[in-house]
Every structure is written in C-alpha cells, then in structure tokens.
Amino acid sequence: MPSLTALRRSPLFTGVDEPTLRRLLASLSEEVWEPRRQLMGPAGSLERFRLIVSGRVKIVRSNSLDGRELTLWLLGPGDGFDVVSLLDGRAHEVSAWSLTPVRTLAAPLAVWSGWLRWLRPLDLAAHRYSAAKLREVEQLTTDLALHDTSTRLANLLLRHFDGSQPNLLHDLPQRELAAMIGSVRGVVSRVLARMQADGMVQLHGGTVRGIDLQRLLRRAEQDLAQRSPRAVQARGQHR
Amino acid sequence: MPSLTALRRSPLFTGVDEPTLRRLLASLSEEVWEPRRQLMGPAGSLERFRLIVSGRVKIVRSNSLDGRELTLWLLGPGDGFDVVSLLDGRAHEVSAWSLTPVRTLAAPLAVWSGWLRWLRPLDLAAHRYSAAKLREVEQLTTDLALHDTSTRLANLLLRHFDGSQPNLLHDLPQRELAAMIGSVRGVVSRVLARMQADGMVQLHGGTVRGIDLQRLLRRAEQDLAQRSPRAVQARGQHR
DNA sequence: GCCGGGCTGTCACCTGGGTGACACCCGTAT
DNA sequence: ATACGGGTGTCACCCAGGTGACAGCCCGGC
Secondary structure: OHHHHHHHHOOOOOOOOHHHHHHHHHHOEEEEEOOOOEEEOOHHHHOEEEEEEEOOEEEEEEOOOOOOEEEEEEEOOOOEEOHHHHHHOOOOOOEEEEOOOEEEEEEEHHHHHHHHHHOHHHHHHHHHHHHHHHHHHHHHHHHHHHOOHHHHHHHHHHHHOOOOOOOOOOOOOHHHHHHHHOOOHHHHHHHHHHHHHOOOEEEEOOEEEEEOHHHHHHHHOOHHHHHOHHHHHHOOOOO | OHHHHHHHHOOOOOOOOHHHHHHHHHHOEEEEEOOOOEEEOHHHHHOEEEEEEEOOEEEEEEOOOOOOEEEEEEEOOOOEEOHHHHHHOOOOOOEEEEOOOEEEEEEEHHHHHHHHHHOHHHHHHHHHHHHHHHHHHHHHHHHHHHOOHHHHHHHHHHHHOOOOOOOOOOOOOHHHHHHHHOOOHHHHHHHHHHHHHOOOEEEEOOEEEEEOHHHHHHHHOOHHHHHOHHHHHHOOOOO
8 A cells, every 4th residue: 555655754743653653554645736736725724734645735825916926845755735734723824736646645634633642652743744845945935035046946956856756847838937936937938048057957848857067056156246246247148 | 020921921931830930030140232233143053042021132133245134023022032043953054143232131041042942832832933033034924036126125114013002113213214125225215204204104314104004005005007018107107 | 741839949128126235213231 | 533334215227037828749539
C-alpha cells in the first residue's frame, strides 16, 4: 500500500514508529483530485487537514478585488495543509489548488489535533515542520522586499534545482512561476529568455529543464551591481 | 517582581501554572539593553532564547550587499526570539535590534527546548505562538506582492492601532515604518502627508498619533480603484 | 484533417516609487 | 551660543516592471 510509504517519508511523521503509523493510516480517508481544482478554500481550513500522497498543490493567497494572487507555498508528496490552522485552530485566509492530479489522505482537524496532543514524536515533527514553513515564507518576504524580479527568479530556481528529484517546479507554466515570485507571466518570460541567452538555464518549450548552478548563483548575488547606477553603466549596455 | 508578571502575560506562557512560572523564572537571567543595539546576530540565534520584559525589538533580515533591510517582526513585552531557531534548533539568518531601552529574560536554547519537551502547556503555547508569527509574516508577504506602498502603510497602521495600548508603532521614526513595509523613508513621508491631507491620520512631528479607522479601512480596500486605469481617471486628478 | 484551449514570445506604453540631495528643525552636550 | 546628530519635508530624475494586446505554437479530441 503506497499510502503507508507516503506517511513514512513525510516530514510530518519522522520519528513516529511503524505500528503507530499503521494505526493512524486506518483513520485517514483517501481523496483523489483532478488538476486545477480547488482542494480547500478559506472556510475549509478548519475542517480537514490533508497530507499529500502524490501530485503538487499550491497554497495561495488570492487577494482582494483584482484577480492577482500569490503562491505562498508549493507543496508536494509528504506535505500537509493547512498547517497554520492545525497549529492554532483558527480560520486561515488561504486556498489550496491542485497543479497536477493529486491524491491526499485526510482527516478532520480535531482528529489531527488529538494525535498531536498524544503523540510526542508527531508533535516534535510538527514543530520542525512549521519552522520550515516559516523559513520558506520568510525567504519569500525577504526576496520580495529586497530583490528585483530576476534575482527572485534565480533564487526560486536555485531553491528547487538543488539536486532533489523530482523537482516540484518541473514543467510548471510561467504563470505559476510568476505567482511564486510576485510578478507576472510576461516578465518571467522575458527574464527566462535573458537567462537562457546568458547560459544560466536550459529551456524547453518555455519551461526550465536545467540550470547552471554556478552562473545562477553568481546572478543571485549580483543585485548590488544592478542597483548601483555606477556599476550598471560600467558593465555596458543592457538591451 | 515585575518579571513574573511579564511571564504571566506572555502568550508563550499562557496555560502554565503559577508555581511552574516561578520555577522557570529562577533559571532565567535578566539582561538590559540600550536603544539601537544589536541583541542578536545570525550566529546568536542558536545560543539563547530571550523573552522581552519591556521595550521594543525588531527582527530584521538585513540583506546581501546593499544596506537595505526588512523588518520581519516588531516585538514587544511578552514576545520571544528567535522562535524559528527554538522550533527546529537550526541557525537562522536574522538579527535583533533594540528600538528602545529593553529588558529581557534569557536562557540557553537547550534549556528552553527541555522546557518545551516536558511542559505540555508550554508546548501548546509555542504552537499557537509560532502560528501567530507565521500569520504575521504571511500577511507581510501578501502585502508586498499584491499592494502598493500606501495600501501597505494603511494596513500596517490598521494592524497596530486596533485599540491595543500601548501601541508598538508609537513614535517610531519613518525609517522604521518604511523597513516594515519594504519601502524607504522618503516615500513613507510623502504617503503620510497625503494621508493627513485626506484626514486619515493625525500626525505630530512626522510620527503617527491617531488614525481615522473608517477612512483608513476604506483606503486599504481601495487599491483596485488605484490599479484600474478607468477608475483612476474617473475619480479625477492625482497630483 | 480541423478546431479550440492553453501555452509562450514579444511589443509599445506608462507610472509607482526608488535615488540622492538639500534645507530645515529640534534637543542635547560642549 | 554653538555644533551636531537624528529626525522630517520635498524636490527632480529616471527606470524596472506591470498592462494589455497580439501572434504563433503545440497537442489532444472529434
């Protein structure tokens, strides 16, 4: 049964022993989702907590009146949502969408809370997991405030192409990349083209297939040069 | 002893009974800091965890090469840092600076981890606290990606002038406000002047002294109007 | 084969807001 | 009284990147 191995590999269950895992699994119900469906809205964050078995899910904050939205986390197998509601039991203004076909294991939030309360290792894992999510969104915030879009895109690629396969970004359309760095499709397209010309990435039909780690790293650290007017002039035309 | 009441009021200790609080207090050492001092650097996040007794502290991510920095959290009495390192025991790329005179209670990170492990209520409070911090930085991220600077400033003010006194923003220089919304002093000055002219805020020597809740709220929800070209033209000249 | 949906490449246009600079103001230490 | 440090108001300049639009491509279903 593949669901069990999904549990075993999830960072949310590291340290939980095998018999317990099997016991928990019995209380989880499997769900299957098509791509581009909404798995959860703001209201739903208090109902069930879900663990991703396979496929990819984005957690977005779709804002206010104009349609723009920001992807806060890109989740894959082993990830769970919504963590924030799990931690404090309050509603959370986010929604979850499937990017690919997705299978999940779900249980009511109250059930998970109970597990957290009685299973020490699970509780510990939850601490580490929420810290990881904090770090991710904090990184995103920093990027948004302090870097230009091409640096943000470079950082995004570097974060995901660190050798871990399969890559969560694989074959994602440019619109999704844009939503992850707070930009728009057109700009991402422009920046990717530029990066390819500079040999930083290999593209295939507009989606990123490979990166040149060294060059991208240099790019990511280069934004001072971009910001300082002197330096920009010094390094020649920008066309 | 005022330190004890500080513990009692801290969200990190809600649910911990009085005798236990006194016991913990005995293991905490008091520290005093002058304004504008660095209480903690990236390296220090693994050494001691600190609880703020009085004064205000900012947690910043000062980035890369140019001097720009972003304030991730503005902390006051009852807050603790660094939470992320406390949760997963890894180093954290942030630093902490005092904005006012500050008194803290400190203990080595390992001691706190032990408390978390053995004191159920403390552990629960930590969950809720980290969730709160997650929500804050998530809000900041969303603002940065989806709103213009004046909307972000309006949101910042609304978040802090919700009646809770004393206000953490009180008398903070414009530079600090700017660091909290990912902008720069000049722009904050311009926006504040505009807001005062529109009757949204009352200023006193450049710092915010009062707000008109209703008008600010309207402003905060108005950014569609700002973004849509039609609407902008429709509402007349913009200076 | 043909159609349609969803993707990418690319353009001209325009503006929010960052940059750097300066003047001025006030409170404190010398 | 003087000087200075840190704050605010305000300006002219300019560019990164968002907007909206169009064309062209690929692929799967009929």
